[in-house]
Amino acid sequence: MHFLAEEEQGPLPPKEDFSAWYNELLWRAEIMDVRYPVKGLYVWYPHGFALRRNVYSLMRAILDRDHQEALFPLLIPETELAKESAHIKGFEEEVYWVTHGGTTPLDVRLALRPTSECAIYPMYALWIRSHADLPLKLYQVVNTFRYETKHTRPLIRLREITSFKEAHTVHASWEEASSQVEAAIALYREFYGNLAVPVLISRRPDWDKFPGADYTIAVDTVMPDGRTLQIGTVHHLGDHFSRTFQIMFEDEAGEQKYAHQTCYGISERCIAAVVSMHGDDRGLVLPPAVAPVQVVIVPITIGKRKEEVTAAAAQAEGTLASAGFRVRTDTREIRPGAKYYYWEMRGVPVRLEIGPRDLDARQVTAVTRLGNRVQIPGHALLDGVRDLMASFADALRERAEMHVRGRVRVSRTMAEVREAVSTGVTLAPWCGDRKCADAIEEATRASVLGTEVRSEYCPEASGPCVICGKDGQTALIGRSY
Amino acid sequence: MHFLAEEEQGPLPPKEDFSAWYNELLWRAEIMDVRYPVKGLYVWYPHGFALRRNVYSLMRAILDRDHQEALFPLLIPETELAKESAHIKGFEEEVYWVTHGGTTPLDVRLALRPTSECAIYPMYALWIRSHADLPLKLYQVVNTFRYETKHTRPLIRLREITSFKEAHTVHASWEEASSQVEAAIALYREFYGNLAVPVLISRRPDWDKFPGADYTIAVDTVMPDGRTLQIGTVHHLGDHFSRTFQIMFEDEAGEQKYAHQTCYGISERCIAAVVSMHGDDRGLVLPPAVAPVQVVIVPITIGKRKEEVTAAAAQAEGTLASAGFRVRTDTREIRPGAKYYYWEMRGVPVRLEIGPRDLDARQVTAVTRLGNRVQIPGHALLDGVRDLMASFADALRERAEMHVRGRVRVSRTMAEVREAVSTGVTLAPWCGDRKCADAIEEATRASVLGTEVRSEYCPEASGPCVICGKDGQTALIGRSY
Numbered sequence: 001m002h003f004l005a006e007e008e009q010g011p012l013p014p015k016e017d018f019s020a021w022y023n024e025l026l027w028r029a030e031i032m033d034v035r036y037p038v039k040g041l042y043v044w045y046p047h048g049f050a051l052r053r054n055v056y057s058l059m060r061a062i063l064d065r066d067h068q069e070a071l072f073p074l075l076i077p078e079t080e081l082a083k084e085s086a087h088i089k090g091f092e093e094e095v096y097w098v099t100h101g102g103t104t105p106l107d108v109r110l111a112l113r114p115t116s117e118c119a120i121y122p123m124y125a126l127w128i129r130s131h132a133d134l135p136l137k138l139y140q141v142v143n144t145f146r147y148e149t150k151h152t153r154p155l156i157r158l159r160e161i162t163s164f165k166e167a168h169t170v171h172a173s174w175e176e177a178s179s180q181v182e183a184a185i186a187l188y189r190e191f192y193g194n195l196a197v198p199v200l201i202s203r204r205p206d207w208d209k210f211p212g213a214d215y216t217i218a219v220d221t222v223m224p225d226g227r228t229l230q231i232g233t234v235h236h237l238g239d240h241f242s243r244t245f246q247i248m249f250e251d252e253a254g255e256q257k258y259a260h261q262t263c264y265g266i267s268e269r270c271i272a273a274v275v276s277m278h279g280d281d282r283g284l285v286l287p288p289a290v291a292p293v294q295v296v297i298v299p300i301t302i303g304k305r306k307e308e309v310t311a312a313a314a315q316a317e318g319t320l321a322s323a324g325f326r327v328r329t330d331t332r333e334i335r336p337g338a339k340y341y342y343w344e345m346r347g348v349p350v351r352l353e354i355g356p357r358d359l360d361a362r363q364v365t366a367v368t369r370l371g372n373r374v375q376i377p378g379h380a381l382l383d384g385v386r387d388l389m390a391s392f393a394d395a396l397r398e399r400a401e402m403h404v405r406g407r408v409r410v411s412r413t414m415a416e417v418r419e420a421v422s423t424g425v426t427l428a429p430w431c432g433d434r435k436c437a438d439a440i441e442e443a444t445r446a447s448v449l450g451t452e453v454r455s456e457y458c459p460e461a462s463g464p465c466v467i468c469g470k471d472g473q474t475a476l477i478g479r480s481y
Numbered sequence: 482m483h484f485l486a487e488e489e490q491g492p493l494p495p496k497e498d499f500s501a502w503y504n505e506l507l508w509r510a511e512i513m514d515v516r517y518p519v520k521g522l523y524v525w526y527p528h529g530f531a532l533r534r535n536v537y538s539l540m541r542a543i544l545d546r547d548h549q550e551a552l553f554p555l556l557i558p559e560t561e562l563a564k565e566s567a568h569i570k571g572f573e574e575e576v577y578w579v580t581h582g583g584t585t586p587l588d589v590r591l592a593l594r595p596t597s598e599c600a601i602y603p604m605y606a607l608w609i610r611s612h613a614d615l616p617l618k619l620y621q622v623v624n625t626f627r628y629e630t631k632h633t634r635p636l637i638r639l640r641e642i643t644s645f646k647e648a649h650t651v652h653a654s655w656e657e658a659s660s661q662v663e664a665a666i667a668l669y670r671e672f673y674g675n676l677a678v679p680v681l682i683s684r685r686p687d688w689d690k691f692p693g694a695d696y697t698i699a700v701d702t703v704m705p706d707g708r709t710l711q712i713g714t715v716h717h718l719g720d721h722f723s724r725t726f727q728i729m730f731e732d733e734a735g736e737q738k739y740a741h742q743t744c745y746g747i748s749e750r751c752i753a754a755v756v757s758m759h760g761d762d763r764g765l766v767l768p769p770a771v772a773p774v775q776v777v778i779v780p781i782t783i784g785k786r787k788e789e790v791t792a793a794a795a796q797a798e799g800t801l802a803s804a805g806f807r808v809r810t811d812t813r814e815i816r817p818g819a820k821y822y823y824w825e826m827r828g829v830p831v832r833l834e835i836g837p838r839d840l841d842a843r844q845v846t847a848v849t850r851l852g853n854r855v856q857i858p859g860h861a862l863l864d865g866v867r868d869l870m871a872s873f874a875d876a877l878r879e880r881a882e883m884h885v886r887g888r889v890r891v892s893r894t895m896a897e898v899r900e901a902v903s904t905g906v907t908l909a910p911w912c913g914d915r916k917c918a919d920a921i922e923e924a925t926r927a928s929v930l931g932t933e934v935r936s937e938y939c940p941e942a943s944g945p946c947v948i949c950g951k952d953g954q955t956a957l958i959g960r961s962y
Binding site: 033035036037038041042043044045046047050051053068069070071072073074075077079080092093094095096097098099100101102103104110112119122123126138143147159160162 | 513516518519522523524527530531534549551552553555556558560572574575576577578579580581582583584585593600603604607619624628640641643765962
């Protein structure tokens with residue numbers, strides 16, 4: 001594929017100008033191409049797709065401990081989708097409809113799944129008969145569709161969500177489903193921990209819960225511009241869907257009971273979060289756990305000792321590759337500076353430079369993507385790279401946590417709320433009344449995102465509601481993507 | 482999930498009654514559920530999906546050596562799909578059309594990709610500028626759609642092909658594209674070699690080539706009933722699509738040239754082939770390379786020595802798991818015979834039985850899915866299982882090759898062709914004229930599948946055409962799925 005060199009591209013916009021930076025970075029780092037000829041549909045470049053593979057492998061490894069992966073059809077008959085009334089009401093404006101097969105009009109219109117409850121639960125009704133079949137915990141990773149009329153944005157607001165991981169569980173009781181909600185939150189914490197993306201967890205207000213759920217717990221992060229991005233949700237579905245789809249089981253006493261359910265999902269927004277949280281003015285910065293290339297070796301072959309340098313680079317590559325590192329040697333005939341630029345843009349955690357001077361000193365020069373430069377003795381290459389990679393991962397995590405801490409404030413008055421949400425999120429007391437939430441939104445263009453906030457970054461902030469003065473609980477308030 | 486026990490199900494239909502056997506097996510072995518409420522759409526059970534994961538990991542490992550994975554949108558605007566006239570003509574009767582987003586009619590109808598040339602090549606036109614960008618070799622694994630009006634069948638004839646691996650390559654010349662066709666055939670041979678599925682490779686007649694291709698090479702296998710299943714195709718696209726989509730590059734001399742292209746694909750039919758080729762009257766038989774469970778351990782805990790037996794089973798599981806085997810211990814409270822039935826149905830290559838007598842003899846009893854029973858001394862467990870697994874894989878391959886050899890005959894007359902295609906495929910001389918191919922088809926309900934046949938199972942059969950008596954080349958003739 002043809003990419004322009006540094007000189008031809010001009011500099012990346014600074015990250016401070018987040019929107020411009022994000023859009024430019026995505027194609028320069030070969031994550032997404034936005035030039036596909038339909039609004040809201042984007043193309044994954046190979047480098048972006050390799051990142052996606054690693055991120056979703058991580059997710060699968062975590063889920064596979066006690067979930068099983070399955071796969072359900074994309075097309076949902078209108079008759080099934082319409083069964084749960086709150087659910088269809090939540091999605092009807094956003095559903096893509098297939099109306100024709102070839103030149104033949106279809107008898108029943110088919111929806112492109114906006115989410116898969118109505119594809120999965122008719123099957124659950126067939127699969128579940130007895131308490132011995134419970135709990136059932138399945139997930140799938142699929143493309144889902146929303147006819148977005150708002151401004152679309154790659155990885156964040158899409159018409160084809162290409163990478164929706166949705167889990168659907170079934171339990172004998174409301175309480176067991178409730179425990180599964182907690183278990184799912186723990187899984188998502190672990191997942192984002194591995195990506196070094198700090199999260200804020202809260203319970204969404206009732207009017208903002210998933211259509212058809214008892215309640216929704218959301219996972220948000222704080223983007224560089226201070227706006228929040230919802231990067232995961234966990235829904236307690238109670239028995240709403242099991243009543244609609246007749247998911248019943250015989251309990252120990254031989255009685256037929258409705259099952260209780262949960263579902264929880266993460267989309268490619270998890271990759272938007274990684275890109276946005278860690279990237280800088282020179283491009284992507286990727287956590288080693290998911291970087292498609294973890295170590296790039298740049299042989300400095302100026303002058304006569306080319307063969308010797310090339311051999312040393314090959315040896316280093318062999319050593320690191322056998323130890324399981326994803327490593328690449330850049331042997332292109334371009335100057336080293338252009339190679340540095342290229343791999344920095346693509347977020348490679350560690351670069352090794354090997355030149356004649358390094359040969360003489362029996363060492364390699366290692367530079368992390370955060371600029372930490374060390375010499376590693378040739379005989380201790382593996383340990384040296386391992387240590388450097390670990391300290392790089394720690395530094396990345398600390399930097400991300402600092403960013404989020406710096407964007408979170410407590411407010412006691414509307415003036416403070418207004419001030420806080422212009423650069424980040426805030427915790428403020430709120431009485432729980434929708435009218436007061438609407439008043440906050442009207443005054444600040446920020447929403448009450450949730451209550452029962454759980455996050456090491458979010459202090460308690462109960463007290464008199466910032467609008468009406470009545471007793472209020474801690475609410476998370478911010479402008480969201 | 483609730484599955485019936487052996488006693489409740491009755492026996493599997495015999496494999497001789499292939500169609501009934503196939504349909505029953507797919508759900509009893511938990512590969513697919515056919516009860517989804519739309520014709521031609523099926524659900525992957527977790528066990529089936531685990532098999533799919535392993536099969537596609539194998540495919541990715543082979544492709545990743547010199548291809549890169551990417552991902553392009555599902556929805557193709559009608560305007561793009563219509564650009565290549567031969568191509569759209571080949572698909573227009575089969576395309577699903579999205580016409581509405583929510584309640585809003587779309588300005589341009591969107592096709593669900595039947596295949597992705599028209600989604601990918603507009604991007605290639607943007608990505609390729611110079612000979613230095615070539616060759617480009619990408620692939621994706623996606624869901625594609627065909628509005629099938631014929632009888633549908635899980636994994637074989639689907640309306641949602643859930644697992645289409647399609648590779649698309651771009652080259653500087655027709656000859657280079659032609660070499661890539663050969664490279665792709667070699668990759669597919671290797672892939673099916675790993676699955677122990679014997680293949681017949683031939684060049685499809687011109688009227689049966691991919692719409693928009695110069696020529697098509699197809700990979701077929703022979704199903705238990707003697708009909709062929711096309712399980713892979715490789716297309717030389719020449720410069721048809723590059724002219725349509727303006728995929729041009731500057732050559733070394735500075736001249737603008739049209740690129741030459743290939744594409745090649747494999748769908749979940751590869752799994753239909755594995756299931757059909759190796760299964761028997763007791764269920765699935767899976768090659769170790771892709772079996773979701775390679776070894777199942779059944780502790781025989783009748784009587785008092787339950788703890789001791791359980792400990793020995795756990796130790797064996799630990800030994801095998803650390804060596805990389807996918808191993809499961811079945812500790813359910815059901816009788817051993819029911820467990821044997823359960824895991825045989827699901828195709829597990831090797832079963833280990835550990836009971837009090839085995840403890841006394843310091844051994845385990847190992848039984849392969851093909852019925853080979855051996856005692857393995859406890860101290861040599863790992864080597865014993867490795868050897869047994871390898872000999873099982875060899876036996877599976879030999880059996881499959883014997884099946885295919887037994888279904889392939891040479892014919893010199895139409896009487897022989899008619900006889901041969903009632904139970905298998907045949908090689909017969911054909912002049913190359915479509916009229917003669919049509920006459921063969923009319924007389925036998927079998928088609929000329931291809932010429933230039935390459936397969937160790939297919940002898941040469943040139944001579945006088947079985948219809949007109951003119952000079953004929955070897956043609957592969959059979960009834961196909």
